[in-house]
Amino acid sequence: MASSSSSSFSIITFSVFLVLVGMASAQLSSTYYSSSCPNALSTIKSAVNSAVSSESRMGASLLRLHFHDCFVKGCDGSILLDDTSTFTGEKTANPNSNSLRGFDVIDTIKSQVETLCPGVVSCADIVVVAARDSVVALGGPSWTVQLGRRDSTTASLSKANTNIPAPTLNLSGLITAFSNKGFTAKEMVALSGSHTIGQARCTNFRARIYNESSIETSFASSLKSNCPSTGNDNNLSPLDTTSPTSFDNAYFKDLVSKKGLLHSDQQLYSGGSTDSQVTTYSTSSSTFLTDFANAMVKMGNLSPLTGTSGQIRTNCRKTN
Ligand code: HEM
Ligand SMILES: *[C@@H]1O[C@H](CO)[C@@H](O)[C@H](O)[C@H]1NC(C)=O
Numbered sequence: 045m046a047s048s049s050s051s052s053f054s055i056i057t058f059s060v061f062l063v064l065v066g067m068a069s070a071q072l073s074s075t076y077y078s079s080s081c082p083n084a085l086s087t088i089k090s091a092v093n094s095a096v097s098s099e100s101r102m103g104a105s106l107l108r109l110h111f112h113d114c115f116v117k118g119c120d121g122s123i124l125l126d127d128t129s130t131f132t133g134e135k136t137a138n139p140n141s142n143s144l145r146g147f148d149v150i151d152t153i154k155s156q157v158e159t160l161c162p163g164v165v166s167c168a169d170i171v172v173v174a175a176r177d178s179v180v181a182l183g184g185p186s187w188t189v190q191l192g193r194r195d196s197t198t199a200s201l202s203k204a205n206t207n208i209p210a211p212t213l214n215l216s217g218l219i220t221a222f223s224n225k226g227f228t229a230k231e232m233v234a235l236s237g238s239h240t241i242g243q244a245r246c247t248n249f250r251a252r253i254y255n256e257s258s259i260e261t262s263f264a265s266s267l268k269s270n271c272p273s274t275g276n277d278n279n280l281s282p283l284d285t286t287s288p289t290s291f292d293n294a295y296f297k298d299l300v301s302k303k304g305l306l307h308s309d310q311q312l313y314s315g316g317s318t319d320s321q322v323t324t325y326s327t328s329s330s331t332f333l334t335d336f337a338n339a340m341v342k343m344g345n346l347s348p349l350t351g352t353s354g355q356i357r358t359n360c361r362k363t364n
């Protein structure tokens with residue numbers, strides 16, 4: 045009796061110990077580089093500002109890179125790994141192929157921070173900080189980024205194909221895709237507000253402009269010359285028709301006017317459970333910007349590699 049209760053006491057004590065160790069090693073910190081690389085954050089910000097001022101769309105591309113990294117095995121820089129004859133990365137996955145951009149900007153930043161502090165700043169952290177700085181550069185909200193992620197030595201093409209939501213999904217599919225990563229429907233709506241910046245290819249909105257009824261007629265017509273019913277799959281149109289280079293709440297106003305570009309965009313305002321959230325964001329920019337920033341912090345915390353897991357890559361495109 046005594047021995048059984050004392051052994052269950054030690055099992056409990058040991059489990060508490062393991063949980064505490066797990067928490068300590070999973071701890072990110074906003075001051076992670078303050079002594080090991082004090083100029084890391086300012087270097088990233090300058091490089092992002094310069095890339096976005098050369099091409100404003102780059103801000104959108106860097107934000108999307110962060111999303112596609114974090115939704116596949118967590119924010120571990122796996123999205124950056126190039127395919128080789130012996131390694132399959134995530135770049136050829138359906139949502140990424142011919143679509144994801146910004147890798148050169150990440151390479152430039154990485155080489156700058158490697159010069160400053162060799163082997164210290166992870167590619168995974170660079171992607172997270174660059175996304176925040178991109179949103180700020182386009183007039184959006186700021187937030188404090190947690191740091192100390194390490195880089196993966198693996199990638200998953202199959203998870204990139206299944207975990208990143210497709211633009212053909214209906215509302216329940218979108219809610220499920222985000223719920224699988226721990227997000228509420230409200231956070232999913234806030235994060236979708238990213239589509240207030242950036243561009244999409246004709247192949248991703250053709251069926252919507254030719255075949256759907258929940259689209260404003262003149263908006264659909266205006267898109268057809270640049271997106272014919274066949275061919276020109278890669279022609280671009282802005283996701284937010286009114287202000288594609290400003291991080292504002294215009295995307296939600298578009299949805300209320302049935303001017304969402306993607307099928308998945310308009311699903312957020314199609315008579316379902318998220319309509320009222322879209323209406324709120326369309327009328328209150330500050331509510332959207334606050335909810336977006338909070339959801340972005342949460343996205344950045346998806347399954348980071350910490351402690352002795354992973355590595356600090358020297359070149360973001362390949363493992364050391
Ligand atoms: C809700 C589910 C989502 C779906 C179905 C979706 C789908 C898409 C698609 C199909 C494109 C256009 C890609 C192309 O045509 O090449 C796109 C672009 C974009 N997405 Fe999403 N997305 C979603 C959520 C998000 C989230 C959560 C973020 C960021 C936090 C994001 C950020 C972006 C940005 C910024 C662009 C424009 C990129 C550029 O111009 O380079 N998206 N998305
Ligand atoms: C949403 O899509 C899924 C999978 O395609 C389908 O099973 C479901 O019936 C759809 N839900 C609605 C409400 O249309």
Ligand SMILES: *[C@@H]1O[C@H](CO)[C@@H](O)[C@H](O)[C@H]1NC(C)=O
Binds near residue numbers: 250254
């Ligand atoms: C529109 O729907 C019809 C009937 O389902 C289909 O044959 C056609 O390919 C669709 N067009 C586009 C552009 O998706």
